[in-house]
Amino acid sequence: MLSLTRSEDRKSNPTGLNNEFDYQGKAYKLDLSFDTVISFYQLLDDEHFTAEEKVSVAFEMFFGFKPQDADFAVSAFEQISNYLREQPYGNDDDDEPSSDMQGTPTPAIKYYSYTQDAQAIYASFREQYGINLLQEKGKMHWDEFKALFAGLNDKTYMSRIIQIRMRDTGELKGQELTDALNAKQYYELNENKTEEAREQQFTGFMNTIKAWAQS
Structure with missing residues (x-):
């Protein structure tokens, strides 16, 4: 065991x-x-x-x-x-995955990457917590890292990137729509876009x- x-x-x-x-x-x-x-x-x-x-x-x-x-x-x-x-949160085994209008399960979208977003995460930890992650290698436990990452406030660089990726552009128009789409494209994840x-x-x-x- x-x-x-x-x-x-x-x-x-x-x-x-x-x-x-x-x-x-x-x-x-x-x-x-x-x-x-x-x-x-x-x-x-x-x-x-x-x-x-x-x-x-x-x-x-x-x-x-x-x-x-x-x-x-x-x-x-x-x-x-x-x-x-x-x-x-959200670990209940009874929870059913979301589905589209035809009832087909839709995979959860991945809005961040610990590898591709490494610089943004580093900057955000320095900004909010004063923590230099380069000095924490081999020391900071994954549990602690996850808790601090989840606690990043809306003003940090990483949180702003996630907000850009999650933004619904359906009702945007004109320059606002153009700017939002350009930002989404700039910060788009390279691969493994879903959980x-x-x-x-x-x-x-x-x-x-x-x-x-x-x-």
């Missing part, structure tokens, strides 16, 4: 945030610093690696060693993927690990 746990070692982890996995009675240290998680997202997008290479690199990112036990790897990344998908695309990446990643476990 493997589960994500809170560390009781206050010296190595004074916040008590998740940083361990328990597997068959043994605790494994887990690197859940924000930059490691973002590097994992980048790895999923990187077409230069094969699916098998991504599994090996990702495991080394989080655990510091290459996977030897396929069952352990499957259990670990099932827990990690569930953890990374988790949101503070559905991210879910497909996670699914493909997990299928590779499960195939290894069954081989």
Whole structure:
């Protein structure tokens, strides 16, 4: 049995945030610093690696060693993927996805990218919190980063970009419409524009690990 746990070692982890996995009675240290998680997202997008290479690199990112036990790897990344998908709100399993007028499910639009928007996120953290994210690499936990990111106020650079991407232009006209469309185009995400695309990446990643476990 493997589960994500809170560390009781206050010296190595004074916040008590998740940083361990328990597997068959043994605790494994887990690197859940924000930059490691973002590097994992980048790895999923990187077409230069094969699916098998991504599994090996990702495991080394989080655990510091290459996977030897396929069952352990499957259990670990099932827990990690569930953890990374988790949101503070709207996690009810009974919630149905939104649909269009014909009843076809419509994927949730992705309005930000931790990688493409990295500079805007950096500027926003400096602006609102006085935090230099470059100095927080390997230190700031993903839980803390997510909480601070979600708490960015409407005046920060990142929040303004999200507002531009989310703006409904249906009733705009003339120069106001032109300006809004130009802004949307300028700040448009390059790829993976929906949460559905991210879910497909996670699914493909997990299928590779499960195939290894069954081989």
